[in-house]
Amino acid sequence: MITSERMAMVDRNAAALGVPRKQLMESSGNAVARLVRGHADPGDRVLLVCGRGNNGGDAAVAARFLADYDAHAVLLGRPETITTDIARENWEALVDSEASTAVVGDSRAFALDEYAPDLVVDAMLGTGVTGALREPEATVARQVNAADVPVVSVDVPSGVDADTGEAAGVAVDADAVVTFHDEKPGLADLEAAVTVADIGIPTAAETFVGPGDLRALDRASDSHKGDNGEVLVVGGGPYTGAPALSARAALRAGADLVRVACPDHVAREIQGYGPDVIVRPFAGEHLAPPHVERILDLAAGHDTVVFGPGLGDNESTLDAVGEFLAGYDGRAVVDADALQVVPEVDTDAELICTPHQGELQKMGGTTADDWRDRADLVREFAAEVGHTLLVKGAYDVVSDGDEVRVGRTGNPGMTVGGTGDVLAGVTGALAAQIESPLQAAALAAYANGRAGDDAAEAYGNGLAASDLPDRIPQALRDEGE
Numbered sequence: 001m002i003t004s005e006r007m008a009m010v011d012r013n014a015a016a017l018g019v020p021r022k023q024l025m026e027s028s029g030n031a032v033a034r035l036v037r038g039h040a041d042p043g044d045r046v047l048l049v050c051g052r053g054n055n056g057g058d059a060a061v062a063a064r065f066l067a068d069y070d071a072h073a074v075l076l077g078r079p080e081t082i083t084t085d086i087a088r089e090n091w092e093a094l095v096d097s098e099a100s101t102a103v104v105g106d107s108r109a110f111a112l113d114e115y116a117p118d119l120v121v122d123a124m125l126g127t128g129v130t131g132a133l134r135e136p137e138a139t140v141a142r143q144v145n146a147a148d149v150p151v152v153s154v155d156v157p158s159g160v161d162a163d164t165g166e167a168a169g170v171a172v173d174a175d176a177v178v179t180f181h182d183e184k185p186g187l188a189d190l191e192a193a194v195t196v197a198d199i200g201i202p203t204a205a206e207t208f209v210g211p212g213d214l215r216a217l218d219r220a221s222d223s224h225k226g227d228n229g230e231v232l233v234v235g236g237g238p239y240t241g242a243p244a245l246s247a248r249a250a251l252r253a254g255a256d257l258v259r260v261a262c263p264d265h266v267a268r269e270i271q272g273y274g275p276d277v278i279v280r281p282f283a284g285e286h287l288a289p290p291h292v293e294r295i296l297d298l299a300a301g302h303d304t305v306v307f308g309p310g311l312g313d314n315e316s317t318l319d320a321v322g323e324f325l326a327g328y329d330g331r332a333v334v335d336a337d338a339l340q341v342v343p344e345v346d347t348d349a350e351l352i353c354t355p356h357q358g359e360l361q362k363m364g365g366t367t368a369d370d371w372r373d374r375a376d377l378v379r380e381f382a383a384e385v386g387h388t389l390l391v392k393g394a395y396d397v398v399s400d401g402d403e404v405r406v407g408r409t410g411n412p413g414m415t416v417g418g419t420g421d422v423l424a425g426v427t428g429a430l431a432a433q434i435e436s437p438l439q440a441a442a443l444a445a446y447a448n449g450r451a452g453d454d455a456a457e458a459y460g461n462g463l464a465a466s467d468l469p470d471r472i473p474q475a476l477r478d479e480g481e
């Protein structure tokens, strides 16, 4: 099952892998033609009703594959108003080939009976539908439904929402649907026969995090009323650089406010790294159980907590981590020494754990050299601990126990100390903006690696972790779109 939002991400990732959408459209159109062949005989009269988006484009391609039929393609709208280049190119190719085409400007100009079709291909609207069908689509849909001919819909019956199966007004009543790449939630309860066509999207476009995944942030920004999240970093004590790096990275990954809770003796030094971070000091050399109540109070006012950077592995610190997790029910990123506490603790919190392979083993997980084997092991272990895991490596493996995503950005220069603290901060900020922890972690791994690749261009193996945070904004932008 794939939602239309995820489909759009995968589609963009495929393009980044060298399989552009127009190529996918060629496969979609071919699949539509194959379905037509199953419902009508060569020589039959086939009417393809094309909308102005890519759904219509699929049918324009299909018409080319139906040369042995009496095929007519009707475009609902003027060719200049076709919404995408690829759909327009395919429509123009049809017109230039002197195929039978017609343009319908408004609903009064359309009478299905005039075409006397043996079969109708419904390609008015696909996943791009919003709200009830407008004109001329609504009238055409009614005529199609009233006619006594088989109807084959492209991707989804026009008017039906591919994610919910709901129709806000009239929708095409299809006999068969050919959808692409994977099943859609909105097609599950239809009476129509649904075929899933493989359109050649590489599996890698789903597995490997790519520029398409950046769409998760677009959606967050229009649905989130300007609230991009407040992040609390709990860290520092034996180290000061680590929490400072996490905090800066969280800011650069779009958090509105970042606070660092740290022992008071390092507060001044952490504040000294920059004026953008707010420091919330607590008394003592390192985090310990007496601080937990205050940290829980602080955490309640934040969208996510990043737990661990530079905390150290003092026994009382690890006790405090355990007590915090036992009492916390929000969302947290857990990194570094704090990780070893996770398997032992009973918590209502939603955690994203960011171990490297050594830390994974310390948590009780197992690893493998081949990333595919590692992906299976990480998925199983994530299911066992009940949290999302982001296991760092040349290939970062992310799993929530169900799905697996792999980040393969990054370079050997990033083995330098501190890049993990940057990643934890980015993960915290993205987890405050993106609903799915898996998606947030996957995107964080991707962006951190991209920032590292950009830093490596400037500094080679001499890159430092502090080169990364300021490169995160660029790494979170899709230049290709």
Ligand SMILES: NC(=O)C1=CN([C@@H]2O[C@H](COP(=O)(O)OP(=O)(O)OC[C@H]3O[C@@H](n4cnc5c(N)ncnc54)[C@H](O)[C@@H]3O)[C@@H](O)[C@H]2O)[C@H](O)CC1
Residues within 6 Å of the ligand: 007, 008, 011, 021, 024, 025, 026, 028, 029, 051, 052, 053, 054, 055, 056, 058, 083, 084, 124, 125, 126, 127, 128, 129, 130, 131, 132, 133, 134, 135, 137, 154, 155, 156, 180
């Ligand atoms: N990888 C893939 O998923 C592929 C999918 N393909 C096909 O592309 C469509 C989705 O195309 P898109 O251009 O995004 O949207 P639509 O064609 O569905 O329609 C957009 C078009 O419709 C207008 N519109 C929106 N709502 C309404 C309405 N209620 N009434 C009238 N008009 C409406 C909107 O303004 C736009 O102009 C997908 O379903 C597949 O069929 C490709 O084959 C590539 C691979």
Ligand SMILES: [K+]
Residues within 6 Å of the ligand: 055, 122, 123, 124, 125, 126, 153, 154, 155, 156, 157, 158
């Ligand atoms: K359709």
